[in-house]
Amino acid sequence: MIDRSMAAATIVFLPCWESGHFMSMVAAGKRMLDASGGALSLTVLVMQAPTAAKAAEVDGHVRREAASGLDIRFLNLPPVEPPTGYVAPEEFNFRYTQLHAPQVEEAVAGLASPVAAIVVDLFCTPLLDAAGELAVPRYVYFASTGAFLALMLRLPAFREELTARHRETDGTVHVPGLPPVPLPYMPACLSGDKIGNYEWFEDYGRRFMDASGIIINSSIELEPGVLAAIADGRCVPGRPAPMVHAIGPVIWFAAREQQQHVCVRWLDTQPPASVVFLCFGSKGFVDWAQVGEVAAGLERAGHRFLWVLRGPPAAGSSNPTDADLDATLPGGFLTRTRGRGLVWPAWAPQKEVLAHPAVGGFVTHCGWNSTLESLWFGVPMVPWPLYGEQHLNAFELVTAMGVAVPMKSMDGGKVEPFVGAAELEQAVRGLIGGTEEGRKAREKAAGLKAACRNAVAEGGSSDAALRKLVREILISSGGGAPPP
Numbered sequence: 144m145i146d147r148s149m150a151a152a153t154i155v156f157l158p159c160w161e162s163g164h165f166m167s168m169v170a171a172g173k174r175m176l177d178a179s180g181g182a183l184s185l186t187v188l189v190m191q192a193p194t195a196a197k198a199a200e201v202d203g204h205v206r207r208e209a210a211s212g213l214d215i216r217f218l219n220l221p222p223v224e225p226p227t228g229y230v231a232p233e234e235f236n237f238r239y240t241q242l243h244a245p246q247v248e249e250a251v252a253g254l255a256s257p258v259a260a261i262v263v264d265l266f267c268t269p270l271l272d273a274a275g276e277l278a279v280p281r282y283v284y285f286a287s288t289g290a291f292l293a294l295m296l297r298l299p300a301f302r303e304e305l306t307a308r309h310r311e312t313d314g315t316v317h318v319p320g321l322p323p324v325p326l327p328y329m330p331a332c333l334s335g336d337k338i339g340n341y342e343w344f345e346d347y348g349r350r351f352m353d354a355s356g357i358i359i360n361s362s363i364e365l366e367p368g369v370l371a372a373i374a375d376g377r378c379v380p381g382r383p384a385p386m387v388h389a390i391g392p393v394i395w396f397a398a399r400e401q402q403q404h405v406c407v408r409w410l411d412t413q414p415p416a417s418v419v420f421l422c423f424g425s426k427g428f429v430d431w432a433q434v435g436e437v438a439a440g441l442e443r444a445g446h447r448f449l450w451v452l453r454g455p456p457a458a459g460s461s462n463p464t465d466a467d468l469d470a471t472l473p474g475g476f477l478t479r480t481r482g483r484g485l486v487w488p489a490w491a492p493q494k495e496v497l498a499h500p501a502v503g504g505f506v507t508h509c510g511w512n513s514t515l516e517s518l519w520f521g522v523p524m525v526p527w528p529l530y531g532e533q534h535l536n537a538f539e540l541v542t543a544m545g546v547a548v549p550m551k552s553m554d555g556g557k558v559e560p561f562v563g564a565a566e567l568e569q570a571v572r573g574l575i576g577g578t579e580e581g582r583k584a585r586e587k588a589a590g591l592k593a594a595c596r597n598a599v600a601e602g603g604s605s606d607a608a609l610r611k612l613v614r615e616i617l618i619s620s621g622g623g624a625p626p627p
Contacts, residue, residue: 160192280355295348320369416503440567521592
């Protein structure tokens with residue numbers, strides 16, 4: 144029998160293995176530790192990622208964070224046999240996570256510290272009831288937008304409507320707190336040929352309602368409408384919504400390298416707010432035909448650019464490879480754009496690039512972490528959603544936040560996956576070239592930069608939400624409120 148009476152209470156975190164989820168959740172945990180004034184520790188239960196590449200990524204994150212000197216303990220859960228006979232990745236992830244329930248219960252039972260709370264990633268809710276004998280609060284960490292949370296809470300009510308209309312391109316869907324959302328802006332994982340994934344996302348949304356609260360990487364300044372709609376019970380009429388703790392933006396910053404990255408050194412030679420930055424996230428790449436259109440659009444737009452161009456993933460991986468520029472780019476492109484453009488074929492330090500004063504716009508896949516980074520540095524965007532909930536994010540950036548200039552193929556309720564050169568040229572000119580639309584987006588982005596920083600500063604809305612959450616956890620564990 145383990146004696147927990149003398150050990151400091153710990154919060155048990157169960158993150159997903161995807162880097163954007165894993166690091167966002169750990170960064171949120173570090174904020175919670177700080178807000179507790181040393182009254183809490185953090186225990187992170189690490190599932191073995193289902194692929195070797197993902198496992199290596201997670202191991203790298205764990206090594207860096209374990210060396211931080213903070214009161215964080217990482218415990219690797221025993222591996223499980225991956226499920227077979229699944230139809231889609233969403234089904235695999237759900238079932239693979241669910242298989243870890245016995246390992247989670249054993250790990251929690253073996254902890255020397257009393258457990259103050261359990262926090263699971265939004266895609267780990269099959270484990271929300273693990274270690275069920277512990278009467279502790281259980282939270283969901285939601286690493287995406289309030290808009291996607293509102294949609295997921297509404298999924299049971301939407302089932303008949305969306306499954307019946309999944310091949311339509313006209314009409315709208317009502318997401319509480321947003322203007323009517325055109326059907327093409329529904330998350331890619333819930334539309335078209337992927338509508339069969341609906342049941343898995345519906346189950347996630349249903350389980351959210353059983354949580355003690357939802358910790359979300361957003362703020363009331365960024366998403367006042369949808370967060371108010373969730374709090375008011377408009378997403379699940381007739382049932383009280385779980386408390387939503389909006390503590391964002393949660394952004395993690397790595398220690399700067401002693402030697403500046405090539406991309407940053409190149410930006411040092413460019414005028415302020417003159418460069419459009421193109422980058423499509425850790426999984427984003429475009430095919431050969433699309434590369435040609437991007438190159439033509441950038442060349443014709445005439446503005447300075449930094450383009451992170453990645454190649455397709457290797458077999459068995461979801462991560463892009465380094466691009467072969469000579470084989471991929473149109474002949475003569477690098478020569479014709481020399482001096483005003485840089486094409487970088489590998490990973491680039493996105494936060495450092497967005498922080499640079501030479502960057503005046505961001506063509507982005509609209510992943511939420513990338514979006515928050517852009518807003519943190521006040522950089523307006525051109526949305527180019529690729530997968531997941533990014534289409535809904537793009538709609539929110541343009542329509543609700545006003546910080547983005549849409550491409551023609553994504554304006555007026557239409558979303559086309561292939562972007563022509565003329566569309567990109569027009570969007571870049573609109574964002575960088577002094578149009579009224581670009582000016583408004585820049586103003587809005589600058590305003591949200593200040594709002595984001597004020598929210599997490601002492602006394603801001605997200606800081607207050609964080610401290611209220613930690614106080615709730617400490618009181619429920621019998622530890623009393625943290626020091627002011």
